[in-house]
Amino acid sequence: MALEPQIKSAPTPVILIVEPYGGSIRQQNPNLPMVFWDDAALTRGDGIFETLLIRDGHACNVRRHGERFKASAVLLGLPEPILEDWEKATQMGIESWYSHPNAGEASCTWTLSRGRSSTGLASGWLTITPVSSDKLAQREHGVSVMTSSRGYSIDTGLPGIGKATRGELSKVERTPAPWLTVGAKTLAYAANMAALRYAKSNGFDDVIFTDGDRVLEGATSTVVSFKGDKIRTPSPGGDILPGTTQAALFAHATEKGWRCKEKDLSIDDLFGADSVWLVSSVRGPVRVTRLDGHKLRKPDNEKEIKALITKALG
Amino acid sequence: MALEPQIKSAPTPVILIVEPYGGSIRQQNPNLPMVFWDDAALTRGDGIFETLLIRDGHACNVRRHGERFKASAVLLGLPEPILEDWEKATQMGIESWYSHPNAGEASCTWTLSRGRSSTGLASGWLTITPVSSDKLAQREHGVSVMTSSRGYSIDTGLPGIGKATRGELSKVERTPAPWLTVGAKTLAYAANMAALRYAKSNGFDDVIFTDGDRVLEGATSTVVSFKGDKIRTPSPGGDILPGTTQAALFAHATEKGWRCKEKDLSIDDLFGADSVWLVSSVRGPVRVTRLDGHKLRKPDNEKEIKALITKALG
Numbered sequence: 001m002a003l004e005p006q007i008k009s010a011p012t013p014v015i016l017i018v019e020p021y022g023g024s025i026r027q028q029n030p031n032l033p034m035v036f037w038d039d040a041a042l043t044r045g046d047g048i049f050e051t052l053l054i055r056d057g058h059a060c061n062v063r064r065h066g067e068r069f070k071a072s073a074v075l076l077g078l079p080e081p082i083l084e085d086w087e088k089a090t091q092m093g094i095e096s097w098y099s100h101p102n103a104g105e106a107s108c109t110w111t112l113s114r115g116r117s118s119t120g121l122a123s124g125w126l127t128i129t130p131v132s133s134d135k136l137a138q139r140e141h142g143v144s145v146m147t148s149s150r151g152y153s154i155d156t157g158l159p160g161i162g163k164a165t166r167g168e169l170s171k172v173e174r175t176p177a178p179w180l181t182v183g184a185k186t187l188a189y190a191a192n193m194a195a196l197r198y199a200k201s202n203g204f205d206d207v208i209f210t211d212g213d214r215v216l217e218g219a220t221s222t223v224v225s226f227k228g229d230k231i232r233t234p235s236p237g238g239d240i241l242p243g244t245t246q247a248a249l250f251a252h253a254t255e256k257g258w259r260c261k262e263k264d265l266s267i268d269d270l271f272g273a274d275s276v277w278l279v280s281s282v283r284g285p286v287r288v289t290r291l292d293g294h295k296l297r298k299p300d301n302e303k304e305i306k307a308l309i310t311k312a313l314g
Numbered sequence: 315m316a317l318e319p320q321i322k323s324a325p326t327p328v329i330l331i332v333e334p335y336g337g338s339i340r341q342q343n344p345n346l347p348m349v350f351w352d353d354a355a356l357t358r359g360d361g362i363f364e365t366l367l368i369r370d371g372h373a374c375n376v377r378r379h380g381e382r383f384k385a386s387a388v389l390l391g392l393p394e395p396i397l398e399d400w401e402k403a404t405q406m407g408i409e410s411w412y413s414h415p416n417a418g419e420a421s422c423t424w425t426l427s428r429g430r431s432s433t434g435l436a437s438g439w440l441t442i443t444p445v446s447s448d449k450l451a452q453r454e455h456g457v458s459v460m461t462s463s464r465g466y467s468i469d470t471g472l473p474g475i476g477k478a479t480r481g482e483l484s485k486v487e488r489t490p491a492p493w494l495t496v497g498a499k500t501l502a503y504a505a506n507m508a509a510l511r512y513a514k515s516n517g518f519d520d521v522i523f524t525d526g527d528r529v530l531e532g533a534t535s536t537v538v539s540f541k542g543d544k545i546r547t548p549s550p551g552g553d554i555l556p557g558t559t560q561a562a563l564f565a566h567a568t569e570k571g572w573r574c575k576e577k578d579l580s581i582d583d584l585f586g587a588d589s590v591w592l593v594s595s596v597r598g599p600v601r602v603t604r605l606d607g608h609k610l611r612k613p614d615n616e617k618e619i620k621a622l623i624t625k626a627l628g
Contacts, residue, residue, distance in 0.1 A: 013351070013352075015351050028351065030350075030351060030352075032347070032350075033346070033347040033348050033349055033350055034347050034349065034350060034351045035347055035348065035349040035350075035351070035353075035356055036344075036346075036347055036348060036349075037327070037329050037342070037344060037348045037349070037439070037441055038327075038344075038441075039349075039356075040507075041356050042349055042353075042355050042356050042425075042501070043363075043423075043425075043501065043503075044359075044501060044502075044503040044504055044506075044507055045358075045359025045500075045501045045502040045503060045504050046503065046504040046507055047504075049357075076504065076508060077508065077511060109357075111356075111357075114507075125351070127351055127352075151468065152466050152467060152468045153466060153467045154465065154466045186359075186502075186504050187356070187357065187358060187359045187502075187504070188358075188359040188500075188501075188502030188503075188504050188505070189357075189358040189359060189360070189502075190358055190359050190360040190361075190390065190500050190501070190502050191502070192358075193354075193358050193360055193428075194390060194391065197391060
């Protein structure tokens with residue numbers, strides 16, 4: 001009798017409760033309920049999150065994620081995250097994750113919620129889960145993307161909104177439209193998820209949101225184009241969430257001699273580029289192979305670009 | 315020694331888990347965690363809700379809430395809610411609620427979430443909680459309101475969007491922008507809550523969102539104006555969530571001889587009205603006493619209007 005091929009068991013998700021005011025960090029059993037019925041994350045999507053890549057035993061691009069986490073908290077009027085605690089919890093989670101023999105790359109999500117209405121106290125937790133095989137396949141083979149209107153427009157003309165949504169709150173006298181939470185990475189992602197489901201049910205892998213001819217961002221990623229030695233991304237802020245991976249790429253690539261620029265991009269610019277990428281923390285660099293059904297050329301330097309972005313994340 | 319005044323204890327919240335596919339309806343202890351770490355309501359605000367008023371032992375305006383709940387589910391691609399189960403659960407919850415000697419008016423929230431990513435199954439629950447003393451006071455004394463841009467505009471020009479966001483999905487060949495979840499009452503309410511917090515920290519009680527001079531809606535309510543025998547509300551759909559209380563009012567008031575119209579309203583129209591109201595299920599009819607700091611006149615028929623709206627809810 002031949003041996004059955006051995007199926008590797010995946011590690012169990014690691015969940016840690018992180019007290020937002022500097023209390024304890026403690027493990028939560030993923031097989032038990034965790035959140036109370038009156039937590040604002042649940043009842044109103046009223047919270048913020050960051051998703052970090054865990055690779056080779058460490059979390060990538062932690063500083064930028066921490067900065068955006070703090071900026072999101074300010075925009076929503078949440079208590080300032082104690083980043084040392086989040087980093088400590090992340091380290092504890094990583095140790096727990098890698099105690100499993102089959103642990104590979106993972107996704108670590110930090111969540112800070114306004115918390116329970118009955119206590120008035122914020123709540124926080126982090127989760128560590130495997131990078132899905134879908135994401136790994138897209139990283140390898142690229143994605144076919146549809147462009148689409150987002151269905152709404154941010155009123156970017158409001159005074160100060162550009163800086164506020166770029167996280168540059170110290171430069172704004174007071175937040176101009178404090179309920180305009182678009183610059184924060186909030187839990188209100190239902191529309192983005194719906195766009196992704198629609199794309200998939202129509203044979204695409206992903207969506208790039210556009211405003212007329214102007215390119216905005218992916219549903220869960222930042223758009224970056226390469227042409228010669230130039231790297232471009234639509235200017236973040238306003239209706240484009242600043243991307244931590246894009247920021248890391250630009251810092252690292254500039255050092256390596258690339259010419260990086262944040263500037264409006266049109267759909268035609270994408271078709272005219274040497275290559276177009278969707279970048280995000282966990283999925284990493286993913287090349288757009290088709291745009292609205294049209295094949296995009298495969299660049300000679302695809303491996304070099306992947307290595308550049310991977311390196312940029314540390 | 316004089317007797318201390320007896321402090322009435324409030325009823326404990328009633329929580330019922332409602333299996334969305336027609337399974338069991340069961341009580342949840344509000345003092346224990348309820349939701350798992352990977353529920354989409356929690357991780358993405360990916361779910362819908364309705365809030366009903368419980369009064370005199372019954373739920374008000376149930377049919378309209380049920381219809382909007384179903385329309386929201388269609389817009390988000392959630393399994394169609396089995397309304398008989400939700401109504402049965404509501405009835406069970408009401409019985410449990412009124413078993414407490416101090417039970418008064420209550421707020422009943424139905425929530426349907428896309429559910430756990432690890433199971434792929436939707437999850438649902440309802441909660442019954444007391445109507446807060448703040449809401450009761452506003453019902454009695456009215457609210458001082460600020461107007462404000464919402465910070466974003468819905469692209470209402472997209473084909474079919476008007477009907478889709480009015481819940482008239484049968485009239486639309488296919489949903490035009492399926493990720494445009496604005497017509498659904500989703501859990502993504504963080505921005506509305508932030509607007510309310512801002513208003514309160516600036517001495518107001520509530521917000522009316524405007525688009526230029528055009529009146530849209532309250533942060534959690536529908537705007538209705540009275541002038542002579544005319545009742546007006548901004549046309550729902552697109553960037554205005556159809557209001558169940560407004561719809562009940564219009565149906566009932568039309569029967570009683572009022573002339574009701576859904577039509578664009580300007581801020582000047584509000585100042586020129588006999589009275590302006592924010593209507594919603596639980597808080598009920600609340601008169602706007604001041605708008606952007608300007609006193610609005612108190613109408614002679616305030617009591618009559620309150621009675622009309624209260625009656626309309628059944």
